[in-house]
Amino acid sequence: MHETCTVYQTLEYISRKWTMMTLFEMRRNEDWIRFSDLRTRLGDITPKILSERLKELEQEGLIEHRVDSSTVPIKSEYHLTQSGYELTDIILDVKMWALKWKIDNKPCERLNCCKCRL
Amino acid sequence: MHETCTVYQTLEYISRKWTMMTLFEMRRNEDWIRFSDLRTRLGDITPKILSERLKELEQEGLIEHRVDSSTVPIKSEYHLTQSGYELTDIILDVKMWALKWKIDNKPCERLNCCKCRL
DNA sequence: CAGAATCCCCTCAGATACTG
DNA sequence: CAGTATCTGAGGGGATTCTG
Numbered sequence: 389m390h391e392t393c394t395v396y397q398t399l400e401y402i403s404r405k406w407t408m409m410t411l412f413e414m415r416r417n418e419d420w421i422r423f424s425d426l427r428t429r430l431g432d433i434t435p436k437i438l439s440e441r442l443k444e445l446e447q448e449g450l451i452e453h454r455v456d457s458s459t460v461p462i463k464s465e466y467h468l469t470q471s472g473y474e475l476t477d478i479i480l481d482v483k484m485w486a487l488k489w490k491i492d493n494k495p496c497e498r499l500n501c502c503k504c505r506l
Numbered sequence: 507m508h509e510t511c512t513v514y515q516t517l518e519y520i521s522r523k524w525t526m527m528t529l530f531e532m533r534r535n536e537d538w539i540r541f542s543d544l545r546t547r548l549g550d551i552t553p554k555i556l557s558e559r560l561k562e563l564e565q566e567g568l569i570e571h572r573v574d575s576s577t578v579p580i581k582s583e584y585h586l587t588q589s590g591y592e593l594t595d596i597i598l599d600v601k602m603w604a605l606k607w608k609i610d611n612k613p614c615e616r617l618n619c620c621k622c623r624l
Numbered sequence: 625c626a627g628a629a630t631c632c633c634c635t636c637a638g639a640t641a642c643t644g
Numbered sequence: 645c646a647g648t649a650t651c652t653g654a655g656g657g658g659a660t661t662c663t664g
Binding site: 400402488490 | 593599603
């Protein structure tokens with residue numbers, strides 16, 4: 389019974405700003421992706437926020453992190469774990485739900501909105 | 507493509523405090539449920555917050571609201587719509603995901619935690 | 625009973641600047 | 645390149661009081 393508290397916590401952090409977009413950028417990428425590449429793909433995100441999100445996701449086991457400090461500059465890369473991938477599947481179910489029930493949603497005005505790439 | 511902004515908004519409000527618990531209390535109840543009954547079932551929630559959550563959910567079409575002002579005191583009741591019910595199904599998928607991947611989650615200490623009834 | 629009206633607090637996000 | 649360190653502002657949540 390009590391394990392379901394986790395559901396609450398899960399939704400709490402995946403709904404933090406930028407978290408989902410970050411997950412989906414990594415899902416699209418397939419390969420390991422660098423910090424700076426994530427930044428440019430996500431557009432407006434500041435390094436502080438991206439760093440916070442990545443730490444949260446790593447701690448939750450949704451992504452993995454590897455650092456190559458033998459090179460200069462250091463190479464820091466991230467990618468989705470299996471559990472992270474499966475969670476994005478569920479988020480896609482939410483998308484299906486929204487497409488079914490939210491008929492009158494308005495398209496966003498931005499030409500290349502990272503939220504809408506989801 | 508652009509409709510997916512809705513996913514972001516959806517997760518944003520269903521992860522607001524008390525929203526999920528409210529939805530699941532209504533799912534458990536099946537029949538229409540009164541404002542005060544929701545309050546007592548949810549425990550610590552203040553009327554202001556519950557009122558806010560119910561308005562959000564009604565606006566999103568997840569619940570319906572009916573008022574019987576012929577009686578004294580007024581009878582105000584709520585229940586899940588079909589779309590609301592289907593969204594709770596998806597949240598249960600998140601629960602399944604959590605049970606699969608979050609093995610080491612700690613049970614919460616409260617004896618009758620409304621979050622854990624989910 | 626079913627909320628509305630105030631007031632307060634605290635966290636989250638962003639801007640900016642800086643470092644190994 | 646890959647972050648960290650501060651500072652700031654906005655808003656979401658809570659406590660309390662009041663009303664039709």
